[in-house]
Amino acid sequence: RVKWNDMIHTSAKAYEMGGSQVYLKEGEEFPLHEMFKAIAVVSANDASCTVAEHLYGSIEDFVDAMNDRAKSLGLKDTHFGNETGLPDPTHYSSAYDLAEISRELLKHPIVLKYTSIWLDTFRGGKFMLRNTNELIKEYRGADGLKTGHTDEAGFCLSATAKKGDFRLLSVILGASSDAQRVEQSERILDYGFRNFQWKLIQKSGEIGKVFIPGAYPQHVPVKLNADFGAVVPRGSDLLIQTHLVVNQGLKLPIKVGQPIASLKAYVDGKVVAAVPAYSMVKVKPANFIIRLWRAFWDMIQSLFKRKK
Incomplete structure (x- = not known):
């Protein structure tokens, strides 16, 4: 088990990561909550690598754990090939599966503390973080959840918003631009809030x-x-x-x-x-006596019913 204040050590592998990053240097250390913020706000691949290694000792074991979790959730169209989401022939998912993953993630409300950040800093204020999820700035009630983009996958967004006690999720995959994934997310969420409601039953x-x-x-x-x-x-x-x-x-x-x-x-x-x-x-x-008494009582009741 880990704590949010645990210090996370940057390995050479994490230092060499490409794509979105916060430019971690080999040997640099930051508390887990700072690393998680970098992952949630700007999709920092180097932070993802560092946290994965800290949690499971190696990227391979972390990815295995991700796939085991996917199986336990009953996901049939998901397989993780790495910890970052960067292109890999063995790395794939579906809109439905990503919605299930997102719903599971929302069972931990502290995640929203980080995914709802619009602007923040890293490395003691020296590095500016700006959320890649434009929806949290443009849509009332939006507070997450995660963007993704590669040339192969297009612009993707698992979004969530809450109005009153009613929270919805939407998933957009393969959009042609950041603006389109935001627009399509807004349309889906608008449809959901307009046509459905949350009802407390019991x-x-x-x-x-x-x-x-x-x-x-x-x-x-x-x-x-x-x-x-x-x-x-x-x-x-x-x-x-x-x-x-x-x-x-x-x-x-x-x-x-x-x-x-x-x-x-x-x-x-x-x-x-x-x-x-x-x-x-x-x-x-x-026991036998209780069963015998019940049988006798059932017989008496059936006799009274016949007389009526």
């Missing part, structure tokens, strides 16, 4: 009970660990219905905090979002 905490046959207890209280919401078309928020659905194939015993159900949100019969629900109690198999 706050965190206990949300009900699920029935698990053969268990003790058989009516198990469940909770959400975080607030549950969804992006829905504007005007459809009143049409949202929710159903608590127990997971199939559950095996007893069940531990406290184990996911055993899903809370699903529907609009017009279609699932628009789902979130795990977690057991609030220990659940074990019901």
Whole structure:
């Protein structure tokens, strides 16, 4: 594990990096937060190389870790060939995969502290940093996320903006100019904010009970660990219905905090979002006496129903 104030040493390899950079010199040291700022604001390849080596010991191991993470996220159209994004025949991705990566990155809000910087300095004020993402200056609510450009890929931008409690992402690949990637990002974000809304569906905490046959207890209280919401078309928020659905194939015993159900949100019969629900109690198999009593009670209830 690393800390933001850890000093990062510049290697000869990092010193020799081309493309966008902050002109690190071999042996120079800066705290991690300064290196990260250089990466986030001006796409500094030399800083990327230096941080990768510090985190994993070598570029190769860092790239392997990137690809392992991509697989764990279920990305099918992404493979990293290096740590910088510079042209490489084995380096590729898609707009969808980059959106997934961006969404994962946004789970760490501190990233936005750096991607929202427009102007700053590096090397004690001697080197000026100007964000390559023009959108953060031109679009209300924009605070990230990352640009990219090579002759092969064109002008690219994974952008994010927030209005109220509603945050959106857009991804543009292969634009012909910086102005075009900004314009297209604005159009996508405008469309999203105009036609969709964020709806809080259920706050965190206990949300009900699920029935698990053969268990003790058989009516198990469940909770959400975080607030549950969804992006829905504007005007459809009143049409949202929710159903608590127990997971199939559950095996007893069940531990406290184990996911055993899903809370699903529907609009017009279609699932628009789902979130795990977690057991609030220990659940074990019901013993013979409890099962016998339940069978007897079920029989009594069925007799009363027949008489009615």
